[in-house]
Amino acid sequence: MDIWSNILDYVRQNISDVEYHTWFRDVKPLGVEQGELILGVKNAFSQEWFKSHYVKLIEMAMRDMGAQNPKVNFQVLPAVQDAMLLPGTPTPAPAPEPRPAPAVHMVTEPNRVNLNAKYTFDNFVVGPNNNLAHAAAVAVAESPGRAYNPLFIYGDVGLGKTHLMHAVGHFVSERHPHMRIEYVSTESFTNDLINAIRDDKMTAFRNRYRSIDLLLVDDIQFLAGKERTQEEFFHTFNALHENHKQIILSSDRPPKDIETLEARLRSRFEWGLITDIQSPEFETRVAILKMNAEIRRISVPQDVLELIAKHVTSNIRELEGALMRVVAFASLNNVEVNRSVAAKALSEIFTPNTVQLDMNDILRSVANFYGVTPEALKGTGRAREIVIPRQMAMYMIRELTTHSLPEIGQFFSRDHSTVLYAIQKMTEQIQKDTELTKVAQQLSQRLKQSPM
Numbered sequence: 259m260d261i262w263s264n265i266l267d268y269v270r271q272n273i274s275d276v277e278y279h280t281w282f283r284d285v286k287p288l289g290v291e292q293g294e295l296i297l298g299v300k301n302a303f304s305q306e307w308f309k310s311h312y313v314k315l316i317e318m319a320m321r322d323m324g325a326q327n328p329k330v331n332f333q334v335l336p337a338v339q340d341a342m343l344l345p346g347t348p349t350p351a352p353a354p355e356p357r358p359a360p361a362v363h364m365v366t367e368p369n370r371v372n373l374n375a376k377y378t379f380d381n382f383v384v385g386p387n388n389n390l391a392h393a394a395a396v397a398v399a400e401s402p403g404r405a406y407n408p409l410f411i412y413g414d415v416g417l418g419k420t421h422l423m424h425a426v427g428h429f430v431s432e433r434h435p436h437m438r439i440e441y442v443s444t445e446s447f448t449n450d451l452i453n454a455i456r457d458d459k460m461t462a463f464r465n466r467y468r469s470i471d472l473l474l475v476d477d478i479q480f481l482a483g484k485e486r487t488q489e490e491f492f493h494t495f496n497a498l499h500e501n502h503k504q505i506i507l508s509s510d511r512p513p514k515d516i517e518t519l520e521a522r523l524r525s526r527f528e529w530g531l532i533t534d535i536q537s538p539e540f541e542t543r544v545a546i547l548k549m550n551a552e553i554r555r556i557s558v559p560q561d562v563l564e565l566i567a568k569h570v571t572s573n574i575r576e577l578e579g580a581l582m583r584v585v586a587f588a589s590l591n592n593v594e595v596n597r598s599v600a601a602k603a604l605s606e607i608f609t610p611n612t613v614q615l616d617m618n619d620i621l622r623s624v625a626n627f628y629g630v631t632p633e634a635l636k637g638t639g640r641a642r643e644i645v646i647p648r649q650m651a652m653y654m655i656r657e658l659t660t661h662s663l664p665e666i667g668q669f670f671s672r673d674h675s676t677v678l679y680a681i682q683k684m685t686e687q688i689q690k691d692t693e694l695t696k697v698a699q700q701l702s703q704r705l706k707q708s709p710m
């Protein structure tokens with residue numbers, strides 16, 4: 259449950275590690291019932307302890323996530339854990355079998371190391387911002403070592419570079435179970451190297467990295483300024499490349515902009531294909547949110563997805579975080595997910611006016627601008643001098659407030675499809691007509707400065 263992992267993060271920052279591991283490690287979130295978070299604890303003693311020691315802290319964490327009236331309760335878990343679940347709550351994962359600690363890395367499958375199961379091609383939304391990077395990744399996945407080598411993907415934080423790399427890893431792993439696939443961050447490559455030097459295990463280090471069939475290295479810009487790591491990476495790169503093993507690198511900038519990167523490495527990074535990922539545009543952001551909601555099996559109305567996508571524009575990780583915040587907020591406050599709930603949950607992200615502007619203020623301001631009365635805009639007149647300002651008023655309300663189409667419809671005594679049509683019409687006009695674009699900008703600025 260995402261809510262629970264956010265709460266745990268909060269708790270962890272406020273108590274000691276020992277306390278955290280003693281009490282919180284075995285707690286199972288059982289669900290949210292009428293706004294009350296139900297936690298499963300091991301025995302009656304834990305239950306009492308939690309009630310007397312941690313209720314406030316957990317409630318503070320919930321408040322921090324937007325719950326207005328947070329409540330938490332505890333249930334003792336039966337010895338067999340999945341025997342007593344609340345109706346309608348997700349089944350907690352069965353307790354994992356104790357396993358010996360893996361020697362070097364968390365190996366999920368014999369042939370692939372460190373891949374996130376969610377980061378597949380199926381879960382990747384393709385848009386104009388990332389279609390070239392996606393196509394290159396698919397080409398590499400279909401013929402590793404033979405398409406583009408290395409594939410160098412760059413772009414700003416949180417735009418899907420790691421996701422694409424892992425997607426190649428999953429794809430190759432399914433088709434070539436014998437291939438060794440490894441994902442590392444540049445930081446862990448550097449740490450492995452430092453440990454190998456310290457423990458006198460350079461041969462093992464080289465054997466490990468040079469026997470990989472598909473090497474995925476994240477954040478390669480962190481090689482900058484690390485001479486010894488660059489040297490070792492150079493040899494690893496050559497060994498793999500000569501043997502037609504595939505290398506994929508990600509970075510926040512293209513090779514030419516990585517300062518203090520040795521020229522021989524830079525030129526190698528440019529041997530294959532360099533491709534970038536840009537920030538997604540509105541439609542792609544909505545599609546990503548939609549897919550996220552589907553993966554998590556939560557139902558979120560389209561107009562809420564659009565509201566989130568409109569305000570969170572640059573980073574997909576933040577976009578996903580905003581969706582989860584809205585869902586957690588609604589669940590903790592026991593309310594439906596709608597536009598105004600979303601606006602409340604994300605109030606720090608939204609500009610204050612977005613939430614506070616009133617439909618009447620906007621109506622008055624638009625009427626004033628066009629020299630007509632607010633009553634005329636709300637009335638039934640079909641003259642052009644009234645219809646255009648009316649459509650503009652509906653458009654502005656939709657742009658500047660969090661009201662839903664039915665709410666705007668009610669305000670104008672019309673049904674929501676009429677409002678939708680008017681807003682679509684005005685959007686098209688604004689795109690075509692530069693004069694109207696200016697009017698919309700002026701009105702919007704005026705309203706944001708002083709909503710009168």
Ligand SMILES: Nc1ncnc2c1ncn2[C@@H]1O[C@H](COP(=O)(O)OP(=O)(O)OP(=O)(O)O)[C@@H](O)[C@H]1O
Pocket residue numbers: 377381382383384388413414415416417418419420421422510546549574575578
């Ligand atoms: N096109 C997309 N479709 C679906 N989800 C996406 C897409 N792009 C990114 N994401 C999601 O956004 C989140 C951030 O992506 P990712 O970690 O791959 O970004 P990154 O570019 O590697 O960031 P960083 O530079 O911080 O490492 C992930 O949860 C990922 O699944």
